[in-house]
Amino acid sequence: TEAVTDMVSSQLRLHRYQTGRDSRVITALTLLKKHLFSYQGHVSAALVLGGVDISGPHLHTIYPHGSTDTLPFATMGSGS
Template sequence: MSPSLDLPPKGGFSFDLCRRNAMLQNKGLKAPTFLKTGTTIVGLVFQDGVILGADTRATEGPIVADKNCEKIHYMAPNIYCCGAGTAADTEAVTDMVSSQLQLHRYHTGRESRVVTALTLLKKHLFNYQGHVSAALVLGGVDITGPHLHTIYPHGSTDTLPFATMGSGSLAAMSVFESKYKESLSVKG
C-alpha cells in the first residue's frame, strides 16, 4: 500500500452519518429524515451601527454542498452585504459592485456611501429582471449614519430598521418583531 493512501482524508464528504443511519435501520429503528433549512440572512440597525448575520450552509437540493459558505460579502470598508440565492450569482454581483465602489473611492478620495452601493446593486439586478438569483441585505455606516436595505432579485428595494431574507426569514422575522426596540445600543 502506498504511503499516500495511509493518510487520513482532508475534507470531502463524511459518510459517518450514512453509516449511523444504516446501523439504525439494521437494528429495526427508523432512520432520521433530513430537514431542509435553506438560507437565512438578517440585518439590524441600532444606535451605533448595523449588525448583519447569515448562516453558513449551502445546499444543492437535499444535499449540503458546503458547511462553511461565506454569505456575508465585503463591499467597502464601511459596507457589507449578505446574499441569499445562487451562491455564484451573489458572489459575482457583490464582487462586481465592490470593485466599482473601490474605483469610485480611488477617483473621489472619499468613503463609499451605502446609497451608492444600493443604487449599483439594484440597477444591475433590475437589468437582468430576476435572472440573477441574488436576494441581498445591504448594511453599512457612512457620513449620514447607519443604513440597512433589502434588494430583491428583480431590483426592488426596501429600507428598514431590521430585515430578513431567505427560506429561514419567517422564523428570524418573528424574533425581530417580538424583540426589536428603537433605542437598541451596544450595551442593550
C-alpha cells in the first residue's frame, strides 16, 4: 500500500511541476484506480482517498482490483 501511494504522490508532484497548478482529487483517484486495475487485484491495496480541491471536498474508496465508490462517508477493513 505504501509503495502505491508513494508512486502516485510522485506522479502528482510531477504533474504539479509540469502544469503549475495544484492537482485535483479526481486526478489522484484516476492514477490509483488505473494502477490497481492493471494488476487485477494482485496488489493488495484497499484505500480511502479524501481531499479538497477547487471543486470542493471529495471522499472515495478504492478497492484492490481498481473499482471505486464515491460516498459521503467511507469505512474499510478486513473484518477480522
